[in-house]
Amino acid sequence: MKLLSLVISLTLGFLLLLATADLPDWGDPQSPASIHVSNYYIENSVEQTSVPNFVTSVLADYRGYDTMFETIVIFCAGITVLTILRRSHRQKKKEVRPRPAREGKDLILISAARIIAPMMQIFALYVVAHGHHSPGGGFQGGVILGSSFILLALAYDLETILKRLKERSVIIMSGIGVAIYMGIGMICLFLGGNFLDYSAWSSVLGVSAVEARSHGMLGVEIGVAVTVMYIMFSLYADLSSGGEMDEGL
Amino acid sequence: MTWDASLLWQFDFLILLMVIICAVAALTFKDLITSAVVFGAYSFLMCLLWTEMLAVDVAFTEAAVGAGVSTVFFLGTALHIKRRAKD
Numbered sequence: 001m002k003l004l005s006l007v008i009s010l011t012l013g014f015l016l017l018l019a020t021a022d023l024p025d026w027g028d029p030q031s032p033a034s035i036h037v038s039n040y041y042i043e044n045s046v047e048q049t050s051v052p053n054f055v056t057s058v059l060a061d062y063r064g065y066d067t068m069f070e071t072i073v074i075f076c077a078g079i080t081v082l083t084i085l086r087r088s089h090r091q092k093k094k095e096v097r098p099r100p101a102r103e104g105k106d107l108i109l110i111s112a113a114r115i116i117a118p119m120m121q122i123f124a125l126y127v128v129a130h131g132h133h134s135p136g137g138g139f140q141g142g143v144i145l146g147s148s149f150i151l152l153a154l155a156y157d158l159e160t161i162l163k164r165l166k167e168r169s170v171i172i173m174s175g176i177g178v179a180i181y182m183g184i185g186m187i188c189l190f191l192g193g194n195f196l197d198y199s200a201w202s203s204v205l206g207v208s209a210v211e212a213r214s215h216g217m218l219g220v221e222i223g224v225a226v227t228v229m230y231i232m233f234s235l236y237a238d239l240s241s242g243g244e245m246d247e248g249l
Numbered sequence: 250m251t252w253d254a255s256l257l258w259q260f261d262f263l264i265l266l267m268v269i270i271c272a273v274a275a276l277t278f279k280d281l282i283t284s285a286v287v288f289g290a291y292s293f294l295m296c297l298l299w300t301e302m303l304a305v306d307v308a309f310t311e312a313a314v315g316a317g318v319s320t321v322f323f324l325g326t327a328l329h330i331k332r333r334a335k336d
Binding site: 026053055056127135136137139140143144146147150154232235236239240242 | 302305306308309310313314317318321322325326328329
């Protein structure tokens, strides 16, 4: 059986390597993607959206529909893990692996986490807000925000953090993040534009259509960041405590 | 900005070599926690590769999600299941 899987994976690997030879070279200006698609965004992105980072403008504006469903995928993943793993203390089964009780708290770990966590959060907000001009955006910022709470949960224990970041609020807020994204898109419809066409916001915000697209992207990124942050924390809380939400790692 | 990738082929080669070593090692280790940590190292090396190819946004995501959070998820899960893999 092992031999068979080795042969299969070697054959597949060899075929994939053969296929790679036909792909255009890295950074080849004559490759199909560079000829047809990229040029449009490189030439028009700043003019149409006033966002210098093309990646952000493609992700949140030109391909905003995709990003919306990516956010929903993350939301669904978090909710699914919650649904499968979460169980209350009443249904507690016996532990798979008896773990030693946590003896006191590590002073060095807590002191370090207390200094690092606020910096992570400020940096995450910067990543979200500055996604227009530099690499970053909602996903990365949300993950960093979520991991700052994971760091605190590792240094203290999960219960302490769950007192601050209640389980119920985690579920509600992750839904609100998706709602912010879809809401910004829906309001475009009522303002007379297409779905997720942020230039319709210009009359409400009192700015030009180009500026409105830039602001719309920021709003959308904030929605993504909220969802990702809460889902990341809820994933950690569920996985590390086996769905019991008691002490974590 | 001008960029000549050929200047850095040794760097590239080293990272690619280590990526392969980490990928094989993550599969070979019997201890799931060791595997998870090695897989985190794999993600970080991929992040270096993305940066070297100037795909900074992707590298950022890889560093935050791949090397950061998902390693913690793997560790958290590995502590709750049987720690040693059968094969």
